[in-house]
Amino acid sequence: MPDAPLTPDKRSLDPGDGFVPNPPAPFIELGVTTCFSFLYGASEAVDLVLAAWKMGYHAIGVADRNSMAGVVRMHAEAKVAKMRPLIGTRIVLVDGTTFLAYPKDRAAYGRLCALISKGRMATPEGDWQEKGRCDLTLDDVAAHQAGLILILVPAEDIAGLTADLPRLVARLPSLTHVAVAHLYRGDDTARIEQLDRLAGQHGLRIVATNDVHYHAPERRPLQDVMTCIREKVKLVEAGFHLHANAERYLKPPEEMIRLFARWPHAIRQSLVLAKQIDFSLEELRYEYPRDDVPEGCSPDDHLRILTEDGAARRYPDGVPPKVRKALEKEYAFIRERDLARYFITIHEIVSQGRKLDILCQGRGSAANSAVCYCLWITSVDPNQHDVLFERFLSADRDEPPDIDVDFEHERREEVIQHIYNRYGRDHAGLCATVIHYRPRMAIREVGKVMGLSEDVITAMAKTVWGSWGRSVGDMHLEETGLNLRDPHLRRVIRLTDQLIGMPRHLGQHVGGFVLTEHPLTQTVPIGNGAMPDRTFIEWDKDDIDALGIFKMDVLALGMLTCIRKSFDLLRAHKDVTLTLATTPKEDPVTYEMLQKGDSLGVFQVESRAQMAMLPKLKPKEFYDLVIQVAIVRPGPIQGDMVHPYLKRRRAGETGETIDYPRPAPPHDRDELKKILGRTLGVPIFQEQAMKIALVAAEFSGAEANQLRKAMATFRAKGKVSDHKARMVERMVERGYERDFAARCFSQIEGFGEYGFP
């Protein structure tokens, strides 16, 4: 399990930054190209929205080239900034004709997605489309145009347009506007006048836009570099591939009104268009497949039936009271959050796996629950182990539930095929993974475009340690011996820094499945993968989470295959029949081996660091192994928790008691002991750190959630220190020693560097 996240932390706006809604602005920018028009746009949604908010916009459009990949980010950021996102796309046909397309409602949005899916899945001739391409023709657009607002983006050549426009108007009743831009071409006034007249002749209107490619003019160099990467040319040879000036930035409404002073109707039309659009991505929320629930039965009731049925098999002697209590609590929560269908669907897939005799195992935030145990999704008995359903239960975590299911890696394909058969290819699809520019790749591409020689690029790229750097700061360029004060090299480095983190292309997620109620192509565009017969949607799992669409990770775990084969061998040679549930627990001989560090090939404890720790920690029971796995990680090691824990453990063997810090009298004297008792007073798990904040520092749920998020975001160093002051002061107020409180927080910080959010 990698400690660093596979995708870099997404930069996003913080709701805590006090965004107030802007009053309605006199203009709305509709022609916005974000960085998800890969290698066209040079600004991320965060920057665009922040810039727009500061300029006083109350709404902003998004229209990426034949793609919806960036709309969720735009939607989420705009929501945070209390702005209205207008979701659209920029349709570029094979003959170069370009439209901005904005759906008026959910149905039109579905058609637009279907249109893009068609271009991404099949060539105009009907063959299998290659990955990353989208070929559309006028016929395709005409077939999907109902409910769309189509805005023609005129090409350079107006004479050609004059000849073409009657044909387009005849084919496309939805075509109502022509986009005009004032880009300082020299003949702007004449051009816009001409377009205005031409549009009027065909009953169309003009609408102003600035053809935004970046949020600020300073981004032009990056956009130029991206153009060169896209066109595979060097910057000095790029010539007319590049734009002549840096005017394609997001301009404030006042500036747009000044530029279009002669054509105030073009400015007004942007508002008219926005008024016609009645669609928000929120309408896609929580779409669960319906057909798992029998007729005439509410999902909650059906879940209760399934769970009780499973519980009866789990506990043939009657459900223990502890589990019963947990179940009731969870039922209530699931009902409140309307999650029953989620559990039912996972249950369906897992039981199918069982039927096919494939070993599987659930995990994830929602998996630590009595319901999951009784549904046979997980095998962790809530009667024996403290399940941490609270982690998921906290109502402040307004995130969709998350259950990952591991299957035997050799047979996962069968499960995937089952999902396709059960829900149909038009309701089930794989998530995308956004591949971002990493330092090494970024410096290579920028260096090549800027004309650095191959060996200089190699020398610079070599200084990246590991592959997950987040900025040029993670590189050690001084080691190359190059003169870093050279202006050209400084430009390269600055551009590299800007390029890092930009999306590069979409890849296929390892196993994230999306299931929807509507046909999938009407929810999100689907594109072809590089593998034959694989398709994936344009959104990655963060986007899916942000929208709350049903998602389940169908993962492959080699160790499960290993266990399956071991069971088979046992049956064949020793005549012992075992299953995951009937494997003898707490086998002393096994622990003896583990205590010697004899763990080669044992999942989770086979690494060198783990093997070195085994003889020190001397696990005697299962929970010791849980701690062992958790403690040999950068977080606890950096938080200096390993040695205190080992010391306490040795002390415990000699019968010494552990002295827990206590608060002042009016409070519960043993509050920390309750939290840290199992780990001998040392916070090892992140849940424990959060609980300390909740209990000992009396953080509210929302505050704790902010703390968790602050810990997770690498760049938000400043915010963590706010929390530090708050937490330490409150703990001191409640009678803890200042020194102890500060140490507690530095341990939390240790998690922040490496922990799981």
Place this chain on the structure above:
Amino acid sequence: MPWEEAAPERDPAAPLVLAEDGPHGPVIHAANDAAQSFGAARGGRVTDLRGLCPDVVVEPADLAGDAKALERLALWSRRWCPWSATDGADGVVLDTTGSDHLWRGERGMLTDMDTRITALGQSVQLAVAPTHGAAWALARYGAGQDMCSPADLAGRLALLPVAALRLDGPTLLTLRRLGLKRIGDLAALPRATLERRFGRDGKTMLTPLRRLDQALGKLPEPIISPAPPRRYHVLKRLPEAVMDPQPWLPDMMATLCADLARDGRGARAITLALYRVDGITRQFHAGTARPSRDAAHLRRLLEKHFEQLDAGFGFDTLALEATRTDTQDAAQTRLDGGADAEVALATLVDRLSARLGAAAVQVPAPRDSHMPDRAEAWAPALQRIGKGRLADTLAPAGLGGGGLVAPPRERPLRLLQSPERIDVLYAVPEGPPIRFKWRRKPYLIRKHQGPERIAPEWWRAPAHARLRDYYKVEVEEGARYWLFREGVAGDGRGAEPDWFLHGIFP
């Protein structure tokens, strides 16, 4: 036999590899001895080698160039026999049947080959065998300068590894897994089994069985020897030395042009070599912009060289060669007798270049750049003229490199070499100009169009470079000018923006 041509100034003891692109980064194509001592081997990853030997020099391999050089070598090796061809990427095969006696037998021929190729600075592995396959095998896997008679062919081959059979990677892998290491092992197997095992994957001629048969001479394997490229070469040996060779030139040139005309070709470059009796050779070169086989024209290009010709004791041999030729279709002369302007221009360029030097005659060439001052470059006329239609190359906003069309923006016919500063009255900050003073004369602007904003090319301009707002203006007298304001007030790149006059419209 890696075909390396290391630069002479390089230290031969330093590790050097030639790299070609592999699917996962560059792989080694060839390595010198020093690099090989570090473990560099053909097909290995360059990255791995960098780990073993950090200061290895990596040069890109020129595979196409290698192939060309090998072709030349194959032609050159016809000095030993008339029938030769290249063999793969690193070999030459010669059919020496009936030629060896000219070199006092096969041994003598091999010795001569070795001496001469070594003298070229190349290392070589040689072998003579009754079949192509066997010679290939012995040259690469034999003891060195092997000679094999038909009688002991099978015996010699049996001891060689199976890789000597010219098989592909997967087949060799299969053979290794089957434990078949030597050709003898393979030959001992029943033919039917071999055919069944390897004959199915469509590679009918490349199976071990076929290759074995070819090596043993049971299957014919003819060598296809390409015809040598046509040379346009006229040699004239004079009965006695002459001081002025010019009278012989028209004849020679006529012969050369007749040769060219027969093949539908024209000369792009000609060389005249004059051999003096005292052993000194003089060579004159001339180039043309368009292929030409006009004897008078070509002769005129060489004329200049005879003006200061040091004849010494006279010349006894003249050689005229068209070193570079292109196809030239026969063209019909126009009915009205007029000459084609393009041909006339090319002729002029040829003659000017021949007289003044190719670098001295230049034409403007469009360059892809938004900056007006950079949108034009100068290129030698000999190379530009004659490439496509003349109108394309000379049009100011014509096709640029890469087939990308420049945005259609009107540019002044006359662009000043350097923009001239002018005083302008304009509405601050971004307003259009109202009147300006140029060369101490005031102008009142009647009409204007713009601004066209052109930002500096940030990758080559200094960081404080300012953008330009170009305006087309028409003054009261009716003349039209191209003005620009450098910078915008408040762009943080200097004081008040200055105005310049950059061009004049017709």
